[in-house]
Each structure stands twice: as structure tokens, then as C-alpha cells.
Amino acid sequence: MPENSILQRNIAGLRAVLDTLTPLESALNRAADLLADALLSGHKLLACGNGGSAADSSHLTTEFVVRFQADRRPYPAISFTANGGDLTACGNDYSFDEVFARQVRAYGQRGDILFAFTTSGNSENVLRAIATAKREGITTVAFLGRTGGRTAGMADVELIVTDEVTARIQEAHKLLLHTICEMVEVRLHAAAARGDQPTQ
Helix, strand or coil: CCCCHHHHHHHHHHHHHCCCCCHHHHHHHHHHHHHHHHCCCCEEEEEECCCCHHHHHHHHHHHHHHHCCCCCCCCEEECCCCCCHHHHHHHHHHHHHHHHHHHHHCCCCCEEEEEEEECCCCCHHHHHHHHHHHHCCEEEEEEECCCCHHCCCCCCCCECCCCCCCCHHHHHHEEEEEEEHHHHHHHHHHHCCCCCCCCC
């Protein structure tokens, strides 16, 4: 492999970003606890994001509707990026800024939890989704990048990957996402072993 190849540079860049994530452990634990509490009390996981972050939001919800690692019962999780009809109708009839907030109002209930992804921290539709969720009594977790942008300080829990390269931020978000899935699944399995079922 050539010295300083693109692959080598990207590996080195990602390694440097991953080394900055340890201080997020407390916030990560809180996000996992809040998500587990919501699911075990009969509430839903909601998620949204744009572009690559849209794929992350769908990835996250799929891990709970299906499974992450071991077999278990499914849990309710909705990605607001998955329904092309909702997205395009809302974008056409209202504006693209409203495509997630309107779905929060349609599907969200007090006690649910919203995971919102924006690498810039400045996606207007994500900001509006978080603001709407908070008004509706929905817990919010934000996956952010760079300085957190205008979203910083809005969510109940925020996980900021302080890098400037969108691809590295998204790769770090994926690790954080998978870590939360593993942590929550441990709690879900423990609840199932005790015979606990969601209360709603």
C-alpha cells in the first residue's frame, strides 16, 4: 500500500477521532438508560436525520424492530426518513424544514424518545423536530458534529463528535449508535429474563 494513501489517511483520521470519544461515556450511558426506560415502559423510539444521517436514523430503528445481536422480542421504533410519501408531501405542502417536526406531532407521544442526527448541528428540520419533541414531552438525544452548531444545548442528551470532516463524524456516530444498541439490548434481555414486559 502506498505511503500516505487515501485509505491510510482515513484510518489515521478515524483513529484520532475515536480517541476523542471517551469523554462522551457518561452521556452515552444516559442516552442508553433513557432509551431502555422508554422501551420498557411501552413507549417508542423515533429517529431522524438528513443524508448519511438519514441512513443512521433508519439503521438505529431497525436494530430495535428486528434485533442488534441476540434474538429477542421486537420494540417499536420509527425512522422519519423511511416514508417517502410523508417526506415529499410535507416538503411540497409545507416546507422541507417541517418534514420531521410534523411527524413528531403525528407519531410522537409523551414518554417516547427521539434520536436526532445532524453532523453540522445546523439542520433546520432536525432543530424543529427537537423543539417540537420537547414541547410534546418527548425525551431528545442529539448526535452532533463539529461544535454542535445551533443544536448544541437543545437536547436532553447530546453526543458531539468534535471533528470537522463529515465522513469521520458519521463513522464515529456509527460506533456510538452501535454501543447504545448493545447497552440497551443488555437491559432488554435482563428484563425479559425477569419476565418483565412493557407496561403499555
